[in-house]
Amino acid sequence: MAAGRVVKVLSKTLPQAVPTMLGIVVLNFLLLKMLPGDVADTIAMEAGSATAESMAALRERLGLNLGLFDQVLVYLNNLIHLDLGKSARLGAPVTTLILGRLPDTLMLVLTALGFALVTGVLLGWIMSAFAGKWPDRLISVVLIFVYAMPGFWLGLMAIVLFSVKLGWLPSNGSASIGANYQGWAYFIDRLRYLVMPALALSLFYAAIYARLTRSAMLEVQQQDFMRTAAAKGLHPIVMQFRHALRNALIPVTTVAGMHLGNMLGGAMVIETVFGWPGMGSLALDSVINRDFAVLLGILLLSSLLVILANVIVDILQSWLDPRIELR
Amino acid sequence: MKTVPVLEVLDLAIGFPAARAVHGVSFEIHKGEMMALVGESGCGKSLTAFAIMRLLPPGARIQNGQVIFDGTDLATISPRELRRIRGNGISLILQEPMTSLNPVLTVGVQVAEIIRQHQNLSRAAAKARVLELFDLVGITEPHKRYDQYPHNFSGGMRQRVMIAMAVACNPALLIADEPTTALDVTIQAQVMDLLDKLRRELSMAVLLITHDLGVVAQWADRVAVMYAGRIVETAPVQKFFSAPQHPYSMGLLNSSVSNGEGAWHYTNHRLSEIKGSVASAAQATGCSFAPRCRHVIAPCHGGQPKLEAVEKGWLATCCRAQNQEERIHEFA
Ligand SMILES: Nc1ncnc2c1ncn2[C@@H]1O[C@H](COP(=O)(O)OP(=O)(O)OP(=O)(O)O)[C@@H](O)[C@H]1O
Ligand SMILES: [Mg+2]
Numbered sequence: 001m002a003a004g005r006v007v008k009v010l011s012k013t014l015p016q017a018v019p020t021m022l023g024i025v026v027l028n029f030l031l032l033k034m035l036p037g038d039v040a041d042t043i044a045m046e047a048g049s050a051t052a053e054s055m056a057a058l059r060e061r062l063g064l065n066l067g068l069f070d071q072v073l074v075y076l077n078n079l080i081h082l083d084l085g086k087s088a089r090l091g092a093p094v095t096t097l098i099l100g101r102l103p104d105t106l107m108l109v110l111t112a113l114g115f116a117l118v119t120g121v122l123l124g125w126i127m128s129a130f131a132g133k134w135p136d137r138l139i140s141v142v143l144i145f146v147y148a149m150p151g152f153w154l155g156l157m158a159i160v161l162f163s164v165k166l167g168w169l170p171s172n173g174s175a176s177i178g179a180n181y182q183g184w185a186y187f188i189d190r191l192r193y194l195v196m197p198a199l200a201l202s203l204f205y206a207a208i209y210a211r212l213t214r215s216a217m218l219e220v221q222q223q224d225f226m227r228t229a230a231a232k233g234l235h236p237i238v239m240q241f242r243h244a245l246r247n248a249l250i251p252v253t254t255v256a257g258m259h260l261g262n263m264l265g266g267a268m269v270i271e272t273v274f275g276w277p278g279m280g281s282l283a284l285d286s287v288i289n290r291d292f293a294v295l296l297g298i299l300l301l302s303s304l305l306v307i308l309a310n311v312i313v314d315i316l317q318s319w320l321d322p323r324i325e326l327r
Numbered sequence: 328m329k330t331v332p333v334l335e336v337l338d339l340a341i342g343f344p345a346a347r348a349v350h351g352v353s354f355e356i357h358k359g360e361m362m363a364l365v366g367e368s369g370c371g372k373s374l375t376a377f378a379i380m381r382l383l384p385p386g387a388r389i390q391n392g393q394v395i396f397d398g399t400d401l402a403t404i405s406p407r408e409l410r411r412i413r414g415n416g417i418s419l420i421l422q423e424p425m426t427s428l429n430p431v432l433t434v435g436v437q438v439a440e441i442i443r444q445h446q447n448l449s450r451a452a453a454k455a456r457v458l459e460l461f462d463l464v465g466i467t468e469p470h471k472r473y474d475q476y477p478h479n480f481s482g483g484m485r486q487r488v489m490i491a492m493a494v495a496c497n498p499a500l501l502i503a504d505e506p507t508t509a510l511d512v513t514i515q516a517q518v519m520d521l522l523d524k525l526r527r528e529l530s531m532a533v534l535l536i537t538h539d540l541g542v543v544a545q546w547a548d549r550v551a552v553m554y555a556g557r558i559v560e561t562a563p564v565q566k567f568f569s570a571p572q573h574p575y576s577m578g579l580l581n582s583s584v585s586n587g588e589g590a591w592h593y594t595n596h597r598l599s600e601i602k603g604s605v606a607s608a609a610q611a612t613g614c615s616f617a618p619r620c621r622h623v624i625a626p627c628h629g630g631q632p633k634l635e636a637v638e639k640g641w642l643a644t645c646c647r648a649q650n651q652e653e654r655i656h657e658f659a
Contacts, residue, residue: 224426230382232441232492233413242440246431322476323430 009314017307024303025079025296029072032292038064042089042289062088075296084300085293087286094297098279102301104174105278108271109263111194112202117256120206124213124252125245131218139210147207151266155200155273162196169196172275197274201266205259209252216248223247250321257313261306332357333499333532334379334417339392339402341374341383349374349556351392353634356500361526361533363543363564365579366553372536375553376502378402379534380413396500415445418493422505424485428477435473438492445496460491464521483514487521494525501526504536519546540579544568549640552576555615558634560643572643574620614646 040058044050050058059065063074078085084094123139130136146154163171170176174193181189220226221244229243268280275281279298286294318324332355341349349371356362364372377383379394381401394401397416401409413419421427429437438460439453448456454473461469464487477485486506493501503522507515523546526533535547543550543564551561552575560573571577613628614620620627624646632644 224421224423225429227377227382228419228421228427228489228492229429231380231413231419233410233415233444234440235410242432243429247429250431321431322433323478 005318006315009311013311025300026072028296028299029075033068037290040064084297087291087294089289089291094293097294098297098301101279101282104276105267108197108276108278109267111198113263115198116202116205116209120209121213121252123210125217127214128217143207143210146203151200151204152269152273154203155270158196158200174276197270197276201270212252212255213248216251217244220244220247253313253316257309260309264302330357335395337393339378340390341378341387342390343386352558354551354558354561356532356534358532359530361535361547363535363537363547363550364553365537365543365550370553371556372553373504376504376536380417380419381409414441415496416498417500418498420489420493420503420506422508424482424489424509427489428485430477433474433476434488438495441492441495460495464491482510483518486518490521494529497529498531500532502534562641566641573645575616
């Protein structure tokens with residue numbers, strides 16, 4: 001049954017995914033080409049001097065002398081062979097660069113999303129159970145505060161407090177370099193680096209999910225089937241868990257799935273603030289240095305991740321909500 | 328012979344913070360009996376039904392009265408004791424089969440749930456019992472149906488699922504709040520036939536809430552008519568249809584059922600064609616039906632009349648009904 005659902009979702013999404021990806025690649029390619037300056041300028045600038053001839057030679061070597069259309073075709077042709085080109089500035093293949101950064105970004109984003117979901121649903125549930133009473137009001141006020149704070153600012157304040165003033169948590173990087181921890185110590189070390197950036201990234205979303213869960217739970221309580229459940233003599237806790245929460249999770253997972261893309265974007269800022277060696281900081285570097293091959297690769301992978309997230313959400317949805325008939 | 332009623336509601340009053348909606352309702356239901364509660368929309372039928380199981384909507388509260396079931400007053404027992412009675416001693420069927428089942432759980436799970444709540448059965452035994460119940464209520468291919476979701480069922484089939492759920496623990500009393508209103512006429516008859524068969528087989532008492540006097544005439548034993556939060560007449564069905572005592576009952580009969588050759592035909596009319604509208608139950612001086620009554624006499628403004636016997640087992644709140652000379656003989 002579950003496997004059947006997965007196949008259904010995939011057969012529905014994959015045919016759309018390929019043209020979508022193609023569109024994203026071409027569009028991003030063209031947009032980036034519209035920016036003034038190219039990577040030859042950056043290399044020349046870093047070298048400190050350049051003649052017109054050396055620039056032309058450099059452009060020819062990098063394929064920048066071709067027409068725009070030909071450049072797109074070359075890029076796509078390479079892409080088919082899973083070759084995203086080389087970083088003109090760093091010399092390394094783009095795939096190597098990106099895949100080296102992917103695990104850290106995924107760890108950050110997935111931790112943030114998971115934390116936001118768990119905390120948000122829990123808080124929203126508590127709020128709905130005490131709707132209108134002081135726990136509800138108190139959490140509401142805190143949520144508005146969190147909602148209004150930009151994540152990077154929360155991150156900076158956290159660095160000031162926990163790293164600078166109290167010295168409890170490291171403020172830069174994703175692991176102690178050269179410490180070579182094993183097992184449990186390794187886990188704790190990673191966790192100490194992860195806590196602040198993950199929280200900074202997730203609190204905004206936790207606030208959204210809390211409000212969403214609260215209203216969804218309150219709405220579910222009004223439904224006839226909740227009266228049916230009560231009339232069966234079920235314990236209120238069973239009613240909440242088995243009957244209410246599952247219905248309330250449907251809108252929350254939909255929204256959370258759509259947020260994965262936003263979070264990848266938000267991670268870019270947070271990674272920069274915390275010196276987190278992920279795709280976000282790599283992207284920022286490549287924008288500043290006009291290293292378009294790397295940037296394109298990152299955009300490509302991000303859209304791939306978003307599409308993947310949508311597939312996962314679809315599968316989750318069809319499990320949570322059997323009314324969704326996948327054709 | 329005097330038997331103890333299955334359910335005895337005594338002077339039950341239900342109110343919202345703003346106003347009282349049900350003003351002291353009393354009735355009793357005996358074993359195996361189907362009692363119909365009829366009345367216009369908004370007269371408090373559902374509130375009365377929900378109050379019996381203490382399932383009132385937020386804001387509504389039982390303000391007075393008792394609900395005696397099995398020797399205890401349900402209005403005052405602990406939530407824990409109440410949970411033992413809900414679904415087990417008394418069960419409930421709601422009007423809207425489309426929304427009264429949880430859309431994200433299979434129907435099998437939802438019926439098995441009530442069995443496992445009240446009986447110490449294994450998962451497998453509960454499932455076997457559910458399949459048996461599906462068979463009983465006429466759900467074909469019970470094995471296949473067990474794992475399906477409510478949206479795979481038609482309205483009539485969902486109501487059968489609700490009925491299977493309601494009778495799963497052999498309750499002494501079944502409350503059905505307009506169980507057939509949302510269904511089309513042929514399905515209505517099937518569902519009512521099923522309820523009727525089950526109450527005989529399981530000797531359940533049934534409190535049937537309905538708009539439809541055709542349903543009452545065909546399936547109920549006794550009828551209680553509610554108007555603006557009060558019961559205005561309660562009578563055995565045949566007597567009620569041949570000589571209603573309360574002017575409101577007469578109006579209901581005139582407006583909703585065709586009376587050809589003494590037979591009460593099945594019609595789908597609603598009880599809305601009486602002139603005027605439900606008087607605000609809050610205005611308490613005099614009989615609450617007086618503003619709409621065609622037979623008002625001086626005593627009608629003297630105070631809210633009590634429910635008094637016309638005959639044994641036949642009560643009405645009309646001051647004219649108790650008085651032979653003043654009786655209205657509209658249906659004679
Ligand atoms: N929040 C509220 N505050 C005050 N009065 C309310 C509130 N909610 C409902 N009521 C009143 O309670 C009554 C509801 O009665 P109930 O739902 O039992 O009617 P009913 O006889 O079942 O009608 P129907 O046939 O439409 O189901 C109505 O008269 C309505 O005006
Ligand atoms: Mg009702």
